[in-house]
Amino acid sequence: MTVLPTPDASGRRVIIDPITRIEGHLRIEINVDDRNVIRNAVSVGTMWRGLENILKDRDPRDAWAFAQRVCGVCTGIHALASLRSVEDALAIKIPENANLIRNIMTLTLYAQDHLVHFYHLHALDWVDVVSALRADPAATSTLAQSISSWPKSSPGYFKDIQARIAKFVGSGQLGPFRNGYWGHPGYKLPAEANLMAVAHYLEALEFQREMVKIHTVFGGKNPHPHWVVGGVPSAINVHNTGAVGAINMERLNLVVEIARRTQEFITQVYVPDLLTIASFYKDWVQWGGGLSSMNLMSYGEFPGRANDTSNDNMGMPRGAIIGGDLSRIHEVDLKDPSHIQEFVDHSWYKYPDEGKGLHPFDGITECDFRLGPAGKIDKDFLTQVDETAKYSYVKAPRFKGEAMEVGPLARLVIGYAAGRADIRQLVDGALKKLDVPLSALFSTLGRTAARGLEAQWAADRLVTTVNDLIANIRNGDINTCATEKWEPSSWPATAKGAGYCEAPRGALGHWVVIKDGRIANYQCVVPTTWNASPRDAKGKIGTYEAALMGTPMADPSRPLEVLRTIHSFDPCLACATHLYGPDGEPIVDVKVV
Amino acid sequence: MSILTRSKRVITTAEVMESRGINRREFLGFCSMMAVMLGLGPEGSGKIAQAMEVKPRVPVLWLHGLECTCCSESFIRSSHPQASDVILSMISLDYDDTLMAAAGDQAEAIVDEIIRDYKGNYILAVEGNVPLAHDGWNCIVGGRPFKSRLQETARHAKAIIAWGTCAAFGCVQAARPNPTQATPISQLVEHVPVINVPGCPPIAEVMTGILTYMLTFDRLPDLDRQRRPKMFYGQRIHDKCYRRAHFDAGQFVESWDDEGARQGYCLYKLGCRGPTTYNACSTIGWNDGVSFPIKSGAPCMGCSEEGFWDRGPFYERLQGMQQFGIESNADMVGKAAAVGIGAAVGAHMAVSVAKKALQGRKDNASDEGNPS
Numbered sequence: 016m017t018v019l020p021t022p023d024a025s026g027r028r029v030i031i032d033p034i035t036r037i038e039g040h041l042r043i044e045i046n047v048d049d050r051n052v053i054r055n056a057v058s059v060g061t062m063w064r065g066l067e068n069i070l071k072d073r074d075p076r077d078a079w080a081f082a083q084r085v086c087g088v089c090t091g092i093h094a095l096a097s098l099r100s101v102e103d104a105l106a107i108k109i110p111e112n113a114n115l116i117r118n119i120m121t122l123t124l125y126a127q128d129h130l131v132h133f134y135h136l137h138a139l140d141w142v143d144v145v146s147a148l149r150a151d152p153a154a155t156s157t158l159a160q161s162i163s164s165w166p167k168s169s170p171g172y173f174k175d176i177q178a179r180i181a182k183f184v185g186s187g188q189l190g191p192f193r194n195g196y197w198g199h200p201g202y203k204l205p206a207e208a209n210l211m212a213v214a215h216y217l218e219a220l221e222f223q224r225e226m227v228k229i230h231t232v233f234g235g236k237n238p239h240p241h242w243v244v245g246g247v248p249s250a251i252n253v254h255n256t257g258a259v260g261a262i263n264m265e266r267l268n269l270v271v272e273i274a275r276r277t278q279e280f281i282t283q284v285y286v287p288d289l290l291t292i293a294s295f296y297k298d299w300v301q302w303g304g305g306l307s308s309m310n311l312m313s314y315g316e317f318p319g320r321a322n323d324t325s326n327d328n329m330g331m332p333r334g335a336i337i338g339g340d341l342s343r344i345h346e347v348d349l350k351d352p353s354h355i356q357e358f359v360d361h362s363w364y365k366y367p368d369e370g371k372g373l374h375p376f377d378g379i380t381e382c383d384f385r386l387g388p389a390g391k392i393d394k395d396f397l398t399q400v401d402e403t404a405k406y407s408y409v410k411a412p413r414f415k416g417e418a419m420e421v422g423p424l425a426r427l428v429i430g431y432a433a434g435r436a437d438i439r440q441l442v443d444g445a446l447k448k449l450d451v452p453l454s455a456l457f458s459t460l461g462r463t464a465a466r467g468l469e470a471q472w473a474a475d476r477l478v479t480t481v482n483d484l485i486a487n488i489r490n491g492d493i494n495t496c497a498t499e500k501w502e503p504s505s506w507p508a509t510a511k512g513a514g515y516c517e518a519p520r521g522a523l524g525h526w527v528v529i530k531d532g533r534i535a536n537y538q539c540v541v542p543t544t545w546n547a548s549p550r551d552a553k554g555k556i557g558t559y560e561a562a563l564m565g566t567p568m569a570d571p572s573r574p575l576e577v578l579r580t581i582h583s584f585d586p587c588l589a590c591a592t593h594l595y596g597p598d599g600e601p602i603v604d605v606k607v608v
Numbered sequence: 609m610s611i612l613t614r615s616k617r618v619i620t621t622a623e624v625m626e627s628r629g630i631n632r633r634e635f636l637g638f639c640s641m642m643a644v645m646l647g648l649g650p651e652g653s654g655k656i657a658q659a660m661e662v663k664p665r666v667p668v669l670w671l672h673g674l675e676c677t678c679c680s681e682s683f684i685r686s687s688h689p690q691a692s693d694v695i696l697s698m699i700s701l702d703y704d705d706t707l708m709a710a711a712g713d714q715a716e717a718i719v720d721e722i723i724r725d726y727k728g729n730y731i732l733a734v735e736g737n738v739p740l741a742h743d744g745w746n747c748i749v750g751g752r753p754f755k756s757r758l759q760e761t762a763r764h765a766k767a768i769i770a771w772g773t774c775a776a777f778g779c780v781q782a783a784r785p786n787p788t789q790a791t792p793i794s795q796l797v798e799h800v801p802v803i804n805v806p807g808c809p810p811i812a813e814v815m816t817g818i819l820t821y822m823l824t825f826d827r828l829p830d831l832d833r834q835r836r837p838k839m840f841y842g843q844r845i846h847d848k849c850y851r852r853a854h855f856d857a858g859q860f861v862e863s864w865d866d867e868g869a870r871q872g873y874c875l876y877k878l879g880c881r882g883p884t885t886y887n888a889c890s891t892i893g894w895n896d897g898v899s900f901p902i903k904s905g906a907p908c909m910g911c912s913e914e915g916f917w918d919r920g921p922f923y924e925r926l927q928g929m930q931q932f933g934i935e936s937n938a939d940m941v942g943k944a945a946a947v948g949i950g951a952a953v954g955a956h957m958a959v960s961v962a963k964k965a966l967q968g969r970k971d972n973a974s975d976e977g978n979p980s
Contacts, residue, residue: 031712032751035705038677040749061748063739064674065787066780074921080909081917084780087678087809135684139709179696188665188700194718195709220692224685224812228898235901236894237685238678238809241909243864248906250869260851260872261905269898382787384745395744397751408746496864578711589676 019305020564022055022556023048028399029571032061034581036136038088039588041547043581044400045563047571056556056563057402058547060409060591063363063382070537075101075529076244076501078537082525083239085539086590089518090238091124091230093539093590096516096525101244104512104529110494113246114321115484116233118330119270120240121316121516122480125473126277127226128519129423129466130285132585134219137463140579141292142204142212145197148181150210158207162291165283167218176214201575203295212292215284226277232266246496253488262495267485274481278474289467290448293460300451303459303580305562310417311336311425312545314347314524316517317476324515330476331426331517332433335414341432347414349513349524352376355540358411359383361402361549370552372413375526375538376511380410402550409591411551412540420558421521421545422584424456424465441468459562462583503532518542520585543591546584559584665697666823667722667730669761670704673754674747674781674790675736679772680706682809686816687896694816698823699731705749716750719757723764731822732765734758734775738796739788746788758796767828768793768802771815773912776804776835783917794835801828804835808911811892814840834914836886845908846882848890851875861905869905879923881910 024046032042040062046055070081082097083090095117102109109117152174159168183189196202204212227237233249234240241248252261315326315333326333334344348354356372359365365383366373373379386392387404400406411418419425430438431453445468446453455461500506509530516523521542528536548557556564559581568576640653670680684691695701701708703718710718722730736754739746744753762768770793773779781790794802805818818837821829829837846852854860854874861868861875876883882890885908889900901908907923910916 030751033705033711033715033749035708035711035715038706040672040705040747042748042751062674063746063788064781064790068785068787069780069783069917074923077920077922080922081780081783084676084678084808087676087681090678090681131684135707144709183696186665188667188702190695190699190701191704191708193702193708193710194714196714217692220684221690224687224691224895227685228895231895231898231904233904235899235904235906236889238681239911241901241904241906243906245864248864248901249904250865252870255870257871260903261870382742382746384742395752395756397748493870494865498863498865501863572713574712 019309019556019561020054022046022402022560022564024055024402026054027571029574030399031574031577032059032397034578034586036139036578036582037586037588038086039586039591041581041586041588042400043559043563043577044402045571045577047568051568051571053563053566053568053577055402056560057400057406058409058549058557058559059400060407060547060588062588063408064589067380067537067539070534073534074503074532075104075527075534078527078534079242079244082537082539083242085541086587087238088587089124089128089520089590091120091234091240091242092516092518092523093525093541094240094242095121096514096518096523096539097527098242098244098514099516100512100514100525100527101529102512103514104510104527105500105506107245107497107500108322109246109497111321111487111492112251112484112495113497114318115480115487116247116249116495118317118480119477119484120230120233122473122477123226123229123277125519126281126470126477127223129470129473130219130226130281131223132519133285133289133463133467133470134216136585137582138212138216138292139192139195140575140582141202141296142216143197143199143202143209144180144192144195144213145184146202146204146206147177147210147213148184148206150177150206152177152210155207155210158291159211163283163287165287167214173210173214176217177210180213196573196575199573199575200569201579204292205295208291208295212288215288218284219280222276222280225273229270229273232262232270243496245498245501246494248496250495251488251493253493267481267488270481271485274474274477278478281470281474286467286471289464290445293449293464296460297449297451299460299579300455300458302566302576303462303562303583304457305560305564306418306420306558307424307428307462307562308454308457309337309339310414310419311428312347312414312419312421312522313426313429314349314515314517314522316426316515332430332435333515334429334433335419336429336432337415337417341428344429344432345415349515349526350376354414355524356413357540357544358413358551359405360411360552361405361407362410363405363408364410372552375513375524375540376528376536378526378536378538407547407549409544409547409549409588411548411557412544413551413555416553418548418551418555418557418561419522419545421542422462422466423469423519423521424462425521426517427465427469428456437472441472459580459583466585506532509535518590520587520590521545541587541590543584543587547586547588547591559586665700667702667726668699668704668733669719669722669730669765670701670706670733670735671754671757671761672705672749673734673736673738673758673775674788675772675774676780677706677735678809679735679774679815680704682807682812683771683815684812685895686812688813689816689820691812691816694819698820719750719761723761727764729766730764731767731769732761732800733769733771734793735771736774737778737781737790737792739781740791741787741789755796758793762793762797762800765800767822768797768800769818770794770802770804770835772810773806773808773914773916776806777914779808780917802835803828803831803837806836806841806912806914807887810912811840811888811894813892814888840888840892841886841912843886843888843891844883845885845887845890845902849882849902850890851902872905875902875905875907877925878907879921879925880907881913881916881919881922881926882908883926885910885913887912
């Protein structure tokens with residue numbers, strides 16, 4: 016078991032703001048020692064939107080639409096968490112088809128979101144675009160064909176791509192590649208691997224828009240498909256007149272085809288690229304581990320049968336690992352007030368009783384933007400935060416008092432520890448190919464690899480789940496929505512519900528309190544709240560902060576190493592900082608202490 | 609005044625496309641597809657081709673305020689043109705914190721460089737809005753309140769595109785009680801034209817279509833009084849809805865997953881906002897035209913309309929609604945003049961149903977049916 020080092024803020028302070036290639040706004044402050052090793056790390060969420068307060072007094076059947084706007088990147092998953100919280104509160108049972116279609120939506124999201132993260136948000140941390148200009152297209156072709164049967168791999172194809180980059184770079188207008196860290200000593204890929212990766216950056220950008228058409232079929236659009244409490248909005252009609260106005264054979268065929276192509280792209284492009292790139296960066300199994308070898312958590316996802324939340328019904332199991340003991344998986348209960356609590360000692364919010372955590376059913380969030388003694392604002396420029404005081408718009412959630420890592424790595428490790436054969440096979444296969452031990456997973460590289468392996472798992476399961484849907488329809492079940500409890504007159508006067516999800520980025524919970532047909536309180540604790548968490552009442556550091564500790568930097572003014580580790584979590588700050596209190600307290604003035 | 613910048617270091621869009629292996633025939637095919645999409649007729653194709661061949665790439669700064677990034681996600685879903693073609697061949701996306709390689713100081717330096725080198729000649733694209741509460745400290749980028757960043761970049765921009773309902777009208781952050789005082793871009797900018805492209809998010813091909821239009825014709829699109837491009841926001845979803853015939857025939861989905869839902873009947877009674885929403889969903893469709901909410905059985909929420917979040921519950925039909933702010937014509941907006949449009953829509957339905965009863969058969973879809 017790893018013991019985390021104590022933060023030491025004596026060295027030189029380096030500030031990275033904005034962290035780009037993420038969703039939302041994040042700032043990282045670090046202190047490096049005289050050998051440029053990170054000895055202190057401070058994760059600062061720098062936006063706050065107030066959605067929970069906006070949800071108050073709304074119709075619970077509308078909540079999914081508001082909650083979905085927490086995030087447009089992991090689009091749909093907040094809607095699903097919201098639906099589940101309302102259905103839990105009102106004891107609504109959804110039809111099997113609705114469960115299958117919701118699983119199809121989420122599996123599609125996993126595959127698409129992981130793919131976009133790898134190529135468009137994370138790859139430039141490992142791939143030197145400019146170096147691709149020096150590649151030999153024939154050798155690139157040989158490399159590509161040695162790792163995959165993907166057909167776009169001829170020398171001519173890579174030569175065209177290279178010419179395109181050359182002309183682009185030669186134009187002097189570098190667009191999104193402007194001021195990148197090209198030539199940084201941290202880049203280790205041979206020129207040919209760089210060229211292959213750039214080609215696939217472009218192919219993935221084209222293909223991701225195909226994948227989301229599955230959302231469009233069932234939800235009408237992407238981003239932000241439509242949903243409904245009690246099931247899914249799209250009715251099924253495969254036999255009769257009027258089928259053209261519903262989910263019919265043509266629509267199902269479209270979904271089958273996209274699922275097949277998704278599986279093909281991830282199997283033949285994403286995973287081979289991932290393993291090839293990883294093989295050149297094996298030194299990154301030493302860094303970025305943070306809490307991953309200690310505390311991991313998953314709420315479980317992909318219920319096989321509808322309305323059954325038992326752990327053996329979950330495609331990805333629920334549970335928590337504490338202190339690195341993989342032999343014991345702790346039960347996680349979203350409704351147990353002792354399990355999940357949020358602290359605000361170091362967050363720009365205040366509690367009546369600071370130092371005490373609150374369960375989300377009782378959650379409050381009153382804005383309190385002020386800096387500690389070492390924090391500075393110079394006119395309208397935030398020079399530095401003070402981590403001994405409040406310093407982030409992200410709260411500090413804790414499971415039984417512990418900071419946790421959530422996300423694909425947590426899910427795979429918990430699945431592995433639970434003995435799930437499909438997950439063990441996937442993980443063991445990759446470890447064998449890379450010739451690294453299981454402990455290599457607990458690192459920046461392991462986190463990035465886990466996401467790619469999970470994309471493979473999701474794409475495979477997408478294909479089978481689409482088949483399951485067709486089989487269920489063939490068996491005569493075409494129901495898609497339960498409407499017995501649609502009317503508020505059928506609801507109890509007060510009700511409480513918790514909606515679990517595993518979002519692409521990790522454990523996601525929504526908690527709703529319904530009173531007289533309206534929302535009395537609404538709280539979300541989202542994956543990036545866990546991962547981007549600041550310190551807590553006991554001074555325990557957050558997950559990003561822990562992961563950065565001890566990393567050596569080649570040149571702190573060009574912070575490529577920080578980007579690698581932070582990006583390995585796939586940050587989503589709009590998710591993490593959506594919060595606002597239930598009572599709509601007036602906003603206090605800025606205080607600079 | 610040209611919205612494009614001239615510099616000897618830049619090359620034309622057509623040259624970049626050619627260098628990407630896009631041959632002449634494909635290039636012209638692309639131009640005619642864009643011309644059709646923009647409603648320009650056959651002669652439009654030549655204009656687009658010419659523009660692409662002689663004009664350099666325009667620098668674009670794409671800022672993010674309070675938002676959820678659904679607009680960026682939508683943008684990269686564009687099928688014609690593809691997002692990679694826009695980013696690599698049509699514009700120079702020099703700053704976009706979601707996609708750019710640089711971070712921290714290296715990213716921030718680009719903003720200063722673009723303002724210095726392209727003063728008055730870059731496009732500012734804004735996704736999200738500006739929180740004014742707390743002196744603006746609810747959204748900090750590069751160590752500064754987002755409102756400061758917007759002020760300095762807007763001042764020297766040639767034009768501003770306000771992507772999505774957040775930037776155009778405030779969207780979900782500005783819904784009651786608007787805890788951060790989230791404020792639309794057009795309320796904070798003077799002397800620089802603002803183009804509102806609402807939708808949560810906007811349709812991908814509408815986003816790229818508007819950008820391409822500006823590059824092609826070197827002018828801003830014609831806007832309505834809410835600053836929306838008329839070419840895409842001039843008609844209601846209801847007017848062009850393929851389920852309109854069922855509305856006219858009085859055939860409605862009464863509850864989720866009923867026989868009407870399985871027949872693809874009109875969703876008006878489930879709260880569909882199509883009759884009061886100006887957008888292109890029922891014509892262009894979503895994600896390469898695969899579907900749009902109504903086609904997938906979900907009532908339109910009116911996500912491109914100002915203040916739509918506070919017009920719930922979403923599943924109450926329009927005639928039960930109060931305080932509708934949109935008149936029959938997008939150019940006749942006036943909050944004072946908002947006289948119970950819901951009731952008017954109800955009357956429109958009643959007329960349609962009565963017609964059906966009188967004629968004893970389905971009306972065809974040619975009924976223009978303005979609700980007011």
